[in-house]
Amino acid sequence: MSQIQLSHGGGGEETSRLIREMFYLHFANDILLAGEDAAVVSVAKKIAFTTDSFTVSPIFFKGGDIGKLAIAGTVNDLSMMGAKPLYLSAGFIIEEGFEIGQLETIVISMAQELKLSGAKIVCGDTKVVPKGSADQIFINTSGIGEILKPGISANRLHEGDILILSGDIGRHGAAILMEREGLGVSGNIQSDCASLWPAVEALIDNDIAISAMRDATRGGLSAVANEWARQSTVCLELEEPAIAINESVQGICELFGFDALDFANEGTFLIAVASSDAQRALECLRKVDVSKNAAVIGRITRKKEGKVILHSAHGSSRYLDLPKGELLPRIC
Amino acid sequence: MSQIQLSHGGGGEETSRLIREMFYLHFANDILLAGEDAAVVSVAKKIAFTTDSFTVSPIFFKGGDIGKLAIAGTVNDLSMMGAKPLYLSAGFIIEEGFEIGQLETIVISMAQELKLSGAKIVCGDTKVVPKGSADQIFINTSGIGEILKPGISANRLHEGDILILSGDIGRHGAAILMEREGLGVSGNIQSDCASLWPAVEALIDNDIAISAMRDATRGGLSAVANEWARQSTVCLELEEPAIAINESVQGICELFGFDALDFANEGTFLIAVASSDAQRALECLRKVDVSKNAAVIGRITRKKEGKVILHSAHGSSRYLDLPKGELLPRIC
Numbered sequence: 001m002s003q004i005q006l007s008h009g010g011g012g013e014e015t016s017r018l019i020r021e022m023f024y025l026h027f028a029n030d031i032l033l034a035g036e037d038a039a040v041v042s043v044a045k046k047i048a049f050t051t052d053s054f055t056v057s058p059i060f061f062k063g064g065d066i067g068k069l070a071i072a073g074t075v076n077d078l079s080m081m082g083a084k085p086l087y088l089s090a091g092f093i094i095e096e097g098f099e100i101g102q103l104e105t106i107v108i109s110m111a112q113e114l115k116l117s118g119a120k121i122v123c124g125d126t127k128v129v130p131k132g133s134a135d136q137i138f139i140n141t142s143g144i145g146e147i148l149k150p151g152i153s154a155n156r157l158h159e160g161d162i163l164i165l166s167g168d169i170g171r172h173g174a175a176i177l178m179e180r181e182g183l184g185v186s187g188n189i190q191s192d193c194a195s196l197w198p199a200v201e202a203l204i205d206n207d208i209a210i211s212a213m214r215d216a217t218r219g220g221l222s223a224v225a226n227e228w229a230r231q232s233t234v235c236l237e238l239e240e241p242a243i244a245i246n247e248s249v250q251g252i253c254e255l256f257g258f259d260a261l262d263f264a265n266e267g268t269f270l271i272a273v274a275s276s277d278a279q280r281a282l283e284c285l286r287k288v289d290v291s292k293n294a295a296v297i298g299r300i301t302r303k304k305e306g307k308v309i310l311h312s313a314h315g316s317s318r319y320l321d322l323p324k325g326e327l328l329p330r331i332c
Numbered sequence: 333m334s335q336i337q338l339s340h341g342g343g344g345e346e347t348s349r350l351i352r353e354m355f356y357l358h359f360a361n362d363i364l365l366a367g368e369d370a371a372v373v374s375v376a377k378k379i380a381f382t383t384d385s386f387t388v389s390p391i392f393f394k395g396g397d398i399g400k401l402a403i404a405g406t407v408n409d410l411s412m413m414g415a416k417p418l419y420l421s422a423g424f425i426i427e428e429g430f431e432i433g434q435l436e437t438i439v440i441s442m443a444q445e446l447k448l449s450g451a452k453i454v455c456g457d458t459k460v461v462p463k464g465s466a467d468q469i470f471i472n473t474s475g476i477g478e479i480l481k482p483g484i485s486a487n488r489l490h491e492g493d494i495l496i497l498s499g500d501i502g503r504h505g506a507a508i509l510m511e512r513e514g515l516g517v518s519g520n521i522q523s524d525c526a527s528l529w530p531a532v533e534a535l536i537d538n539d540i541a542i543s544a545m546r547d548a549t550r551g552g553l554s555a556v557a558n559e560w561a562r563q564s565t566v567c568l569e570l571e572e573p574a575i576a577i578n579e580s581v582q583g584i585c586e587l588f589g590f591d592a593l594d595f596a597n598e599g600t601f602l603i604a605v606a607s608s609d610a611q612r613a614l615e616c617l618r619k620v621d622v623s624k625n626a627a628v629i630g631r632i633t634r635k636k637e638g639k640v641i642l643h644s645a646h647g648s649s650r651y652l653d654l655p656k657g658e659l660l661p662r663i664c
Binding site for chain 1: 345380479660
């Protein structure tokens with residue numbers, strides 16, 4: 001049998017075999033739910049808890065797949081709170097007829113990505129829906145992390161904080177767009193999909209005074225910057241020339257009429273640090289592969305509270321707004 | 333705008349508004365994720381962690397809806413581990429064009445069901461997929477609970493333990509089947525969908541010596557009994573006449589050729605207790621509405637390890653096997 005059948009989600013013998021031979025096999029660890037309704041885990045007193053469902057289309061793309069994305073996405077949400085990712089859940093909704101070989105590729109990809117943060121999948125769920133009731137596969141991952149650095153929050157940005165971006169923007173959105181438009185084979189744009197924990201761990205280990213961190217996923221850098229401006233009632237002043245955009249990404253954006261600032265990233269984050277620690281933060285980040293191109297892109301001021309100002313290379317300025325309307329659907 | 337648009341899942345202004353005006357409004361509590369990537373919560377050292385995705389069809393049925401089910405299901409998974417449900421996540425995958433009014437009905441239903449256990453939704457995620465890429469709405473809930481009674485496990489059943497069933501079986505499966513066959517209006521079968529925490533809390537408060545608990549969801553009582561027999565390498569001997577089945581449920585099963593023992597329940601659980609505590613356990617359970625019809629249905633023996641034996645009213649016996657093949661799809 002090479003395709004997922006409804007019986008794989010029925011709760012009987014076939015479900016039981018799929019769980020043993022696929023999920024337990026690849027996600028094996030000392031805690032993984034062994035036939036109970038919930039996993040029992042030990043944690044510190046203060047934990048971070050997050051959830052994300054992944055519906056990306058196509059499910060395989062340059063630089064990753066839905067499995068890698070599902071792990072990196074939740075690992076990153078925890079990391080952004082200064083929390084070390086510990087335990088993850090994995091909930092699969094699979095369309096009847098989905099290739100079991102593809103499922104295994106995805107599951108192996110998840111297992112590999114887990115190694116980068118050391119997080120473990122400790123519980124899971126599998127649902128199979130009839131053909132046509134879902135498009136291929138959706139994955140939900142929820143995660144628990146131990147907060148190593150308390151107080152990191154988008155509500156605590158300070159005037160004078162320096163804004164650092166961990167790398168160039170827009171690659172995930174552009175990679176997905178290329179695949180959709182059938183340009184995936186010819187294109188050289190890879191999604192930035194990656195676990196950011198190693199970069200965050202470096203900042204925490206070096207005791208950098210982090211005010212806030214946020215990965216620039218749906219809505220891109222524009223969304224993060226605007227959410228921060230609104231939450232802390234401050235002004236984010238960004239220097240456009242300092243924001244790195246890959247030439248091919250820029251080309252794709254111009255071709256399709258998108259702004260790379262609105263494009264989703266899946267392994268790029270914005271950090272606000274005390275100005276006294278900015279240089280050290282940059283040095284830490286640049287030693288870690290996932291953030292080796294980190295750069296200062298702006299600062300927190302009181303110029304126009306609740307707004308984001310983008311300064312161009314030519315000395316002109318404009319407000320950068322929250323993206324509106326239909327961005328790319330099913331980007332993550 | 334009365335329907336969900338792709339932009340509601342885009343991560344921009346519309347997403348932000350939906351989250352504020354729908355989810356924050358109805359799920360309001362002192363911890364609910366306020367614009368961060370993860371919620372920060374305080375917990376005990378030992379916690380239970382579980383996840384479940386809900387794809388039930390139809391999404392509204394007699395006795396509940398997908399929202400009530402999504403809360404009760406995860407609350408029950410935690411409860412079965414002797415864990416008090418504390419924090420839940422809610423991940424929505426919504427089909428473009430879904431009625432916002434229906435979403436609100438579901439969200440309100442979730443909020444009401446939360447009150448029965450006192451659990452709080454502290455983080456969430458919303459994805460919108462294009463029309464035809466999902467069927468209406470899928471909900472994932474993951475949950476964290478504080479373990480009040482450690483050591484409850486399907487691996488720890490003892491010879492001599494008494495098996496108690498909290499109520500009659502098969503109502504959820506039968507209710508869904510009735511709806512699908514267009515008999516929902518005429519039928520008098522209500523899903524048993526309910527939060528079991530009040531029943532479990534009563535057992536824990538009275539310090540009942542619980543060996544294991546499990547709600548009989550997908551695969552029904554047959555699946556739970558067989559999983560327990562296999563995990564603890566014991567024999568479960570069940571008395572068929574003691575297992576309550578509503579007359580209408582029995583009728584539906586005969587009509588469609590199903591066995592009520594294989595039918596899903598969403599508010600009925602099996603409990604194994606030390607024989608010395610069986611009577612007290614029954615008394616506790618019968619005082620709680622959700623388990624007022626609790627009854628002893630069998631015991632743990634060594635007669636045939638790894639197997640379930642069903643004794644009929646006429647003195648004959650048969651093995652009860654794990655359900656096989658296509659049960660009802662999208663039952664939960």
